[in-house]
Amino acid sequence: MARRWVAARRHLAWAAVVAAPLVFLAVFFAWPLATVLARGLAGTGTGAAWEVLTSPGVPESIATTVVLAGLGTLGSVALGLPAAWALYRLRWRGQVAARAIVAVPFVLPTVVVAAAFGALFARHGLLGFAGLDQSVAAIVCALVFFNVSVVTRVVGSAWASLDPGAQLAARTLGASRSRAFRTVTLPAIAPALGAAAAVVLLFCSTSFGIVLVLGGTRVRTIETEIYLQVNQFLDLHAAAVLAVLQLVFVGAALALASWARRGRDRVANGRELDGSREARRGDRPWITATLATLGALIVLPGIALVERSLRVEGGGHSLANYAALVDPPARSVLPVTVAQAALNSVVTALIAAVIAAALTVAVSAATVRGPRWTRWIDAVAMGPLGVSAVVIGLGMLLTLNRNVAGVDLRTSWALVPLAQAIIALPLAVRILVPATRAIDPRLRAAAASLGASPWRAWRTIDARLLRGPVALAAGFAFAIAMGEFGATAFVARPDRPTLPLAIARLLSRPGAENVGMGFAAAVLLALVTAAVMLATERLRTRVRADV
Amino acid sequence: MSVVARGLLVASLTVTYPGRPPITAVDDVSLEVATGEIVALLGPSGCGKSSLLGAIVGIVDPAAGRISFDDSDITGTPIHQRGFGLVFQDGQLFPHLTVAGNIAYGIAALPKPARAERVAELLELVGLEGLDTRKVTELSGGQRQRVALARSLAPRPRLLCLDEPLSSLDAELRTRLADDLREVITASGTTALLVTHDPQEAERIAGRTLRMAAGRIA
Numbered sequence: 001m002a003r004r005w006v007a008a009r010r011h012l013a014w015a016a017v018v019a020a021p022l023v024f025l026a027v028f029f030a031w032p033l034a035t036v037l038a039r040g041l042a043g044t045g046t047g048a049a050w051e052v053l054t055s056p057g058v059p060e061s062i063a064t065t066v067v068l069a070g071l072g073t074l075g076s077v078a079l080g081l082p083a084a085w086a087l088y089r090l091r092w093r094g095q096v097a098a099r100a101i102v103a104v105p106f107v108l109p110t111v112v113v114a115a116a117f118g119a120l121f122a123r124h125g126l127l128g129f130a131g132l133d134q135s136v137a138a139i140v141c142a143l144v145f146f147n148v149s150v151v152t153r154v155v156g157s158a159w160a161s162l163d164p165g166a167q168l169a170a171r172t173l174g175a176s177r178s179r180a181f182r183t184v185t186l187p188a189i190a191p192a193l194g195a196a197a198a199v200v201l202l203f204c205s206t207s208f209g210i211v212l213v214l215g216g217t218r219v220r221t222i223e224t225e226i227y228l229q230v231n232q233f234l235d236l237h238a239a240a241v242l243a244v245l246q247l248v249f250v251g252a253a254l255a256l257a258s259w260a261r262r263g264r265d266r267v268a269n270g271r272e273l274d275g276s277r278e279a280r281r282g283d284r285p286w287i288t289a290t291l292a293t294l295g296a297l298i299v300l301p302g303i304a305l306v307e308r309s310l311r312v313e314g315g316g317h318s319l320a321n322y323a324a325l326v327d328p329p330a331r332s333v334l335p336v337t338v339a340q341a342a343l344n345s346v347v348t349a350l351i352a353a354v355i356a357a358a359l360t361v362a363v364s365a366a367t368v369r370g371p372r373w374t375r376w377i378d379a380v381a382m383g384p385l386g387v388s389a390v391v392i393g394l395g396m397l398l399t400l401n402r403n404v405a406g407v408d409l410r411t412s413w414a415l416v417p418l419a420q421a422i423i424a425l426p427l428a429v430r431i432l433v434p435a436t437r438a439i440d441p442r443l444r445a446a447a448a449s450l451g452a453s454p455w456r457a458w459r460t461i462d463a464r465l466l467r468g469p470v471a472l473a474a475g476f477a478f479a480i481a482m483g484e485f486g487a488t489a490f491v492a493r494p495d496r497p498t499l500p501l502a503i504a505r506l507l508s509r510p511g512a513e514n515v516g517m518g519f520a521a522a523v524l525l526a527l528v529t530a531a532v533m534l535a536t537e538r539l540r541t542r543v544r545a546d547v
Numbered sequence: 548m549s550v551v552a553r554g555l556l557v558a559s560l561t562v563t564y565p566g567r568p569p570i571t572a573v574d575d576v577s578l579e580v581a582t583g584e585i586v587a588l589l590g591p592s593g594c595g596k597s598s599l600l601g602a603i604v605g606i607v608d609p610a611a612g613r614i615s616f617d618d619s620d621i622t623g624t625p626i627h628q629r630g631f632g633l634v635f636q637d638g639q640l641f642p643h644l645t646v647a648g649n650i651a652y653g654i655a656a657l658p659k660p661a662r663a664e665r666v667a668e669l670l671e672l673v674g675l676e677g678l679d680t681r682k683v684t685e686l687s688g689g690q691r692q693r694v695a696l697a698r699s700l701a702p703r704p705r706l707l708c709l710d711e712p713l714s715s716l717d718a719e720l721r722t723r724l725a726d727d728l729r730e731v732i733t734a735s736g737t738t739a740l741l742v743t744h745d746p747q748e749a750e751r752i753a754g755r756t757l758r759m760a761a762g763r764i765a
Contacts, residue, residue, distance in 0.1 A: 006625055442639045445606050448626040449633035450653030451702055457627075460652070464643050 013454070014370045018377055021359040021366075025425075028418050029384055032395025039237060039398060040244035052241040058225060065205060065221040065249065068136065072143030072204035077197050079144060079293060080151025086290045088156030092279040098291065099152075105298060106149045107533045108526055109483025110209030111500040115507060115522035116301035117142040118214055119308035126304045134216040142210050145297050147200040151193075158192035159185075162275045191260065198257035205249055206388040209485035213504050222246045223390045227489060236398060243391045254386050305526075309519035321520035329517060333509050334502055335495045338521045341502035342528075348413070348498060349481035352420035356481075357474035359421070360428040364436040365462070369444075378433060385426040389486025393419060397490045415491040416498065420481035427480060428473035435469035436462070475536030479529050499525050553617055554738060555580040555603070555706055560612030562598045572598035574762035575612070580706070585732060585739045587753030589746060595762040596742045597710055603740065604633050604708050616705060632704030632737075636711040638695040640683040646670075646694050647679035653702035669697040672731055689720045696728065700735055707732065707739040713748060725751040 040049065052058065087099050105113065117139075119125050121132045132138040162185070170180040208223040215224065222242050229239040279287060310317040325338040334341070359381070367378035384392060396419055439462060447457040485500045492501055499521060506518030555578075562573035572595040580586045588596045601607035603614055605626030614622045621629055632653075640649050650666045657665065670676050673693040678686075683694060692712060699707055712728065713721045729752045732739050743749050749756045758765040 004623070006623055440639060442635055443641060445604075445626065446633065446635065446639040446698075447641075447652065449604060449629075449631060449704075449708075450698065451627050451630070452652070453627050454625075461641060 010454075011371060014366060014374050017362050017370070018366045018374045021363050021377060021381060024355075024359055025380060025383065025422075028396065028400070029387075029392065029422050032392060032399045033387060035399045036240050036243045036391055036395040037247075039240035040242075042237075048237070049241045049244075052238045053245070055238070057220065058242070061220040061222055061225040062245070064136070064219060065223075068139055068143065068207075068211070068219075068221060069201055069204040069253075071136075071140045072147065072207075073197055073201045075140055075144035076147040076151050076200045076204075077193065079297070080148045080155060080196070081193070082286070082290045083148065083152040083294055084156035084159050086283075086287045087152060088160040089162075089276055090279040090283060090287065091276050092287070101298060102152055102294060103149050104530070105145050106147070107479065107529065108146075109485065109500055109529055110146070110207060111213060111483065111485050111503045112305075112522045112526045112529070113142050113146055113301075114210045114213035115503060115519055116305040117145070117210075118507065119519060120301045120304035122308070125308065126300060134214070134218045136219055139207075139211055139214050139219060141297070142214055142301075143204050143207060145301065146207070146210070147203055148294070148297070150200050150203070151196045154196035154199075155189055155192050158189050160276045161273055162188055163273060164275045164277065194260035195257065198253065198260045202250065202253040202257060205253055206390070206486070208388070208390050208489075209500070209504070212485075212489075213507055216508070222249065223388060223486070226390055226394060230394065230397070230490065239394055240398070243388075243394050246388050246391055250386060250388055305519060306523060309516065309523045312516060313513065321516040322524075324513070324517050325520060325524065329506070329514060333511075333514050334497065334505055336497065336502075338499070338502055338506075338517060338524075341497050342499045342521075342524065344413075344496055345482055345499040345525075346528075348417040348420060349478050351417035352424060352481035352484075353474045353478035355417065355421035356424040356428045356477040357470055359425060360432045360473050360477075361466070361470060363425075363429050364432040364466075365458070367433055368436045369441070378429065381429045382426045384422050389423050389484065390490070392422060393487035393490030396487070400491075413493055413496050416488055416496075417481070419487040419491050420484045421477070423484055423487055424477035424480040428477045431473040431476060432466070432469055435466060439465050472536055475532060479532045479536065482532065483525065483529055553582045554584070555740070556613075556615045556618075557599075557603065558613045558615075560599065560602060560614065561610045562595070562602050562607055563610045571762055573602065573609075576759075576762070576764050578757060578764060580738060580740055582738050583736060584755065585729070585741065585753045587741045587743060587749035587756040588759055589743060589749045589756050590759035592744055594759045596759045599759070600708050600710055600740065600742045603706075604631050605629050606633075630702075630705045632699035632702070632707040634692075634695050634699050634707070634709040634712045637715050638691040640686075640691060640694055640698070642684055644683065645679065646675065646681045646683055646686070649683060649694055650679075650698045650701050652698060665701055669701055672700070672734065673697045674727070688716050689724060692716065692724065693727075696731060700731070700737065703735075703737075705738065707737045709739065709741045711743055712741070714743070714745070721745075721748070722751070728752055 042048075053062075083102065087095060087102065118133075120127050121130065121135075121138045122128055123133060132141075166188070167180050167184050170184045171177070175183065206223070208221075208227070211219060211221050212224050212227065215221075220228070222245055226239045226242045226246065229235045229242065307317075309321055310319065312318050312320045325342075328337050336344075363377050363381045366374040370377075396415055400415055443461050444454075444457045447461050448454070452460065483500060484498075485504070488498055489501060489504075492498055497505065503518050503521045503525065506514045506521065509515075557576060557578045560573055560576045561571065564570045564572060574595070576595075576599060578586075588599065590596045598607055602609045605624065609622065612622070613620060616629075641652065644652065647663075647666050647670075650669055651662050654662050654665055666679060667676075670679060673696055675690060675693055675697070678690070683691065686694065692715075696712070709728075713724055716724065725748050732752075739753075741749065741753055743752075746756075
């Protein structure tokens, strides 16, 4: 009897732990998503959905989505492969710094990346002569800039641990350098390459902020079309139909990713070894060419962005655009100062980070320590990753513009941090679950044998040891929330924009003054995000030392 | 019932692990440890001795059987209410606490002066005087096991369980520590159950040895 009572109490306790993230995800993720599906699929029989899909501009936007995702992925792989070889397979002085620089773009907010490439390709920009302003090519460049680090890191670490023996054997059998690469090396790194490409495909098909800002009125994807339907035509049904289409698209990319990852796990099961080698004289031209291309891709937009942010009307350079960030802009463009928008961002991102971190702690505990029936919570919490932020934002707009538990969400800004917490949750979970798993369960047994109740054991052992990882997860969540654009664009109130929204709006309206301010604000956002990421990365190395 | 009213009584205990077919690690085992006794459970690895110890301490749920102490049934009592100490093979010291913090963990309910006194007493008992503020990550293997022993003894457990407490140490240290271990346990008047695969260790420490093979006590 006593045993059954103890077991029942344990299950009850875990049910309470799981309830918080579950209810949160149900209300702010599953319900909105279900609403989008219901609204989008309603009336299929009457051909209403078909009407939306064939209406002017929509077929083009579908084609553009596919083309952008395909070219972005192709470009990232084409540049990432030699970069993986130069930065991971070979060893040379300054390599660590080069790796760090290549990793930078990935943590930048999409709006900042878009602003940088916009500055680069604008008529008076560094590469203005190419005539690529508001073109597919410019967006592809930005997508490659954003994603090349994924390919470099994933393929690079697989390549670095590859036994060089097989390739040497092929060479002794008479294979040329290129044939040895094609027939021996490439098949060995193919699973990693496939996995990286699938992830990049996912990111490229959900790059709403980049397309909206860089594409202007000329380049449209399914996501920007959804935004247009909501914001300009107020056609929520059409938006929902397109959102379902976007869901299918991302679902296909995800299926591809999991299929590719299966192959990668098989390879990863092999023994780990260091297959990197010292760079030789003959490698130099190749390293130089790779680094020059990477450098141009990564450094030029940054220079263009900073230069543009300093340029003022009349052609001179000054800090006037930065000074203007605290002045109220023309009322029609932005109802508040950029400084106020930045403050809004910091406040909402802080709330989002706290929510995400708290939920992540519960999710990790239930995933790692809970009874069997709570362990799938981990997979549930990863759900938002499989849905475009735009679709999440649209779903929240459709469902939560009403009273929920006495709070009128329509007139409050509460939806913004909630949406950002949903977007940040998967990454926070990916950081904290392994950290929780790394704590030896026998430490808790030791605490219990010394008389500690489960609650005291958690408080004095788990909570203490997880302090670093939780801060790390919260830091990442904060950075993501700071830069979040897709979902925020749908749920933010017009009179309370966040910094990314303010940047997008300033850049989209003509008028040299606005645009200059937009670029200055983009630099500000980049600096804030970079500072948070740097601080968090330092934390990560400290955490590693602890475990 | 049993002739031993005081001490540990295990009756027809069975531990199984899920699988196809389920694996029976402990098969209908009964044993007794009288108060003040040191009993060794000796057997090769995989014979089920650690599972048996786990069930007694409360880490492992038994499939059948009964565990009682001083004539009260504790089969369903959660681990932290059993009042049994446990020393792991690799110590499992809390990495974020000092030596003193580890030892004091189980006596948090005591007032501060009494707690400090008890910690000092135990440090002396295991021969680690003056190391109280040391980080546990800076200790040698032998010192770590001494701290683990002191930590388990601090709350004065009714029964001290030791799971291969010396097998992560090198041979010379093992012999020396085995003698120390017996002295410390005897000096503190603790009832103890030791699991080991080393017959010499069992003989050095325990007053009585039970041999275990294939989930049963021979």
